[in-house]
Amino acid sequence: MFPLGFFPYIIGGILIGVGVSFIYIVTGLHATQSSFFGTTISFFSKRPYFLQKQYLDSRGWRITFAVGVILGAFIYTITLAAEGFFTTSVEWWRLAIGGFLVGFGTRLSKGCTSGHGISGLASLSTTSLFAVLTFITVGILTALVIQSLGVFP
Amino acid sequence: MKSKHVFVFIGGIFFGFGLAFGGMSKQEIVLSFLQLKDLGLLLLLGGSALVTALTINIVPKVLKKPILGGVFKKRTRTLTKRTIIGAIIFGVGWGISGLCPGSAMASLGIGNLPALIGIAGMFLGAYVMGRYFT
Numbered sequence: 001m002f003p004l005g006f007f008p009y010i011i012g013g014i015l016i017g018v019g020v021s022f023i024y025i026v027t028g029l030h031a032t033q034s035s036f037f038g039t040t041i042s043f044f045s046k047r048p049y050f051l052q053k054q055y056l057d058s059r060g061w062r063i064t065f066a067v068g069v070i071l072g073a074f075i076y077t078i079t080l081a082a083e084g085f086f087t088t089s090v091e092w093w094r095l096a097i098g099g100f101l102v103g104f105g106t107r108l109s110k111g112c113t114s115g116h117g118i119s120g121l122a123s124l125s126t127t128s129l130f131a132v133l134t135f136i137t138v139g140i141l142t143a144l145v146i147q148s149l150g151v152f153p
Numbered sequence: 154m155k156s157k158h159v160f161v162f163i164g165g166i167f168f169g170f171g172l173a174f175g176g177m178s179k180q181e182i183v184l185s186f187l188q189l190k191d192l193g194l195l196l197l198l199g200g201s202a203l204v205t206a207l208t209i210n211i212v213p214k215v216l217k218k219p220i221l222g223g224v225f226k227k228r229t230r231t232l233t234k235r236t237i238i239g240a241i242i243f244g245v246g247w248g249i250s251g252l253c254p255g256s257a258m259a260s261l262g263i264g265n266l267p268a269l270i271g272i273a274g275m276f277l278g279a280y281v282m283g284r285y286f287t
Contacts, residue, residue: 037275098271132240147188
């Protein structure tokens with residue numbers, strides 16, 4: 001059940017919560033991830049959906065947040081990661097198709113693992129609870145089907 | 154640069170450090186969770202939601218407003234068919250790739266550059282949703 005132990009998961013989770021909490025206490029904003037794709041598209045698309053006020057107001061800090069996330073993972077890698085840099089062996093077509101569905105689905109659902117999973121559950125939102133139960137269940141079923149077809153990892 | 158951005162940036166660093174520390178920036182670890190071999194990611198999700206829940210529900214009772222001013226925003230989402238259909242589509246994509254939006258960003262920080270293919274897919278998916286389904 002826990003071949004890598006509890007430690008990295010619990011510490012990692014607390015650090016993520018500290019980051020989200022810090023931003024909330026200082027700015028009042030909910031630092032979540034998937035809106036970043038829609039708000040960043042607003043720089044390039046004239047479609048009304050992307051030009052909604054909420055997107056235009058948040059597109060700047062969402063890019064700042066994304067760059068911070070990348071830097072934070074980089075700092076971890078050069079300081080604590082015993083194995084150094086890492087490259088996945090998941091094939092490109094899985095990343096491409098999966099990425100497309102993740103982008104489409106999270107925007108349709110208005111939340112992802114961080115939006116529904118962290119900020120939504122933390123806000124005691126039943127909408128987010130249903131979303132989280134749905135994407136975890138479907139994610140598990142999909143991964144098991146893919147594995148049963150002999151595709152690894 | 155507005156001071157708000159500095160603090161969002163610092164919070165983002167904690168977020169990305171935590172994602173990498175917890176292994177979520179590796180699609181192999183995410184897939185081992187979804188294949189029910191290692192349930193550790195539930196601890197990561199639970200831990201981060203718990204810390205955030207304490208903050209969101211307690212801090213606004215102690216502080217009148219955020220330190221930089223403004224208001225403590227409430228995150229409100231109404232449950233619709235789109236919430237659930239979107240979550241199903243997201244779940245399929247997550248199970249195929251092991252990628253979600255935050256972990257894809259953190260992947261870049263650990264040098265996991267194939268995640269760029271996933272991020273390009275996410276932009277395209279978000280565009281198609283906004284362009285044809287709104």
